[in-house]
Amino acid sequence: MALPTAAKTSMLLGRCVPCLKQNASKFKIKRLELDTNLLMYFGKEEFVYAHDPNKICKTGDIVLIEQLPTKMTRLITHAVKKVVYPMGDITDPVTGKKVVAGKYRDFVDSVNKVYGEKEGAFKYDKAPPRGWQEDKKDFTHVQTYIKYHDSGKDDPYAV
Amino acid sequence: MNVLTSVRLGALTLKSARTYAFKSDLKIKWVRPEKIPCIKPEKSGDLEAMMKIDLSQPQLPFRGSKELETADETVKKLFSLEYAPRRKLTQVYGYEMKQLVKRHEFDTGSVEVQIARWTAIIRAYQDLMEKFPRNKVMKVVLKEMIDRRKKKLKYLRRWDYKRFEWLLEALKIVYKPPPDHFHWITRKESLRKLTNNYCEDIRQRRLDEYKQLLQNEQPVFLQEKIRALEFIRNEQRECGVEVTVTDEEVEAVRKQLKELEEQRKSEEE
Structure with a gap:
């Protein structure tokens, strides 16, 4: 049975993608679609804009979004409900501990303690919140493009 | 038609x-943008070149050697970086880079250290490529290493965002995600984009001008509004009909006018 399209579903889980809009975020929603000829499901990506006045969603976050009773604009059809998984700062839902790749943060820290922590090493507790390198060294919050014109000015988003 | x-x-x-x-x-x-080779620092995202290393210090394996400390000047000189092959210099540079990001003294395999090691090699090779631009083997190795570093940075971003940002700052690397899709740069498409930008600029400028015009008219309009509201209120009172204009309404407009004037003053100063 074919699923209703993403725009018609009341609640969705999407991945935030770069978006220039002031009060909205863009989400990539991946769902499986049945090919009736092959009787096989194939991944299909749809893009949805959700109202996000405080811009709490950052690129890469997995966010729960909810359909608005009435469309806000032609594009904005949903509202952000909750950031489920912030990117690069995962909490294990079973134990409630922070996770890095395949290990718990506590475990990594305790191993470091055994060897003796270094002075200038990275400290998770003292690190500033995500986004302090935005527009400086980290350009993942914008959609980059291939440089097409040499205007003589600095073009930070061109690759 | x-x-x-x-x-x-x-x-x-x-x-x-x-x-x-x-x-x-x-x-x-x-203007067609000039092609920048992928091995150049502008493309690879290295903000710093290989740092200057004091050549009078001993090679890395002989650091802290007591025998070398007591040896005479000639021996010290022979064991210094000055008379060593270049790879010994790169070795020291790699060591210094790794020292910046190590989790503990014996850390050799963490992601940060890996990236720091590659960064050191990349910067040393970029320096060498300037001298020997026809060395194809080095060029290939360099390109592969840049790509590998970028891939690892991508993973690190997904695993631990705060560490990723800290590492970019520590090693002075810029991370730009790849564009959505690849396409060749053509004159026609570029001109289309430029024309779009041009039109967008005009539109924005005119909108701003119009906004400015309306804002300039605001104080006069508000004064007129206060006068009109007061007039209506007085007329309604005199004629004995229901008064529809409340005092709060007039006060609100007065307050708005006052705020606007204060804002103007602060802007002028």
């Missing part, structure tokens, strides 16, 4: 017809 009229009216209006040979008369000049 457009084509027909323009042809009839002669050369003057020919430009308005968007035929197959349409040529924009906008003063937009397109």
Whole structure:
């Protein structure tokens, strides 16, 4: 049975993608679609804009979004409900501990303690919140493009 | 229709017809961006070149050697970086880079250390490539290493965002995600984009101008509004009909006017 399209579903889980809009975020929603000829499901990506006045969603976050009773604009059809998984700062839902790749943060820290922590090493507790390198060294919050014109000015988003 | 009229009216209006040979008369000049090789620091995202290392210090394996400390000047010189092959210099540089990000003294395999090691090699090779631009083997190794570092940075970003940002700052690397899709740069498409930007600029400028115009009229309008509201209120009172204009309404407009004037003053100062 074919699923209703993403725009018609009341609640969705999407991945935030770069978006220039002031009060909205863009989400990539991946769902499986049945090919009736092959009787096989194939991944299909749809893009949805959700109202996000405080811009709490950052690129890469997995966010729960909810359909608005009435469309806000032609594009904005949903509202952000909750950031489920912030990117690069995962909490294990079973134990409630922070996770890095395949290990718990506590475990990594305790191993470091055994060897003796270094002075200038990275400290998770003292690190500033995500986004302090935005527009400086980290350009993942914008959609980059291939440089097409040499205007003589600095073009930070061109690759 | 457009084509027909323009042809009839002669050369003057020919430009308005968007035929197959349409040529924009906008003063937009397109400059094809120069190709930057992928191994250059601008592309690889290295903000710093290889640092200057004191050549009088001993090679890395002989650091802290007691025998070398007591040896005479000639031996010290022979064991210094000055008389060592270049790879010994790179070795020291790699060590210094790793020292910046190590989790503990014996850390050799964490992601940060890996990236720091590659960064050191990349910067040393970039330096060498300037001297020997025809060394293809080195070029390939360098490109592969840059790609590998970028891939690892991508993973690190997904695993631990705060560490990723800290590492970018510590090693002075810029991380740019790849564009959505690849396409060759053509004159036509670039001109289209430039024309779009040009039109967008005009639109924005006119909107701003109009906004400014309306804002300049605001104080006069508000004064007029206060006067009109007061007049209506007085008339309604005198005629003995229901008063629809409340005092709060007039006060709100007065407050708005006052705020606006104060804002203007602070802007002027």
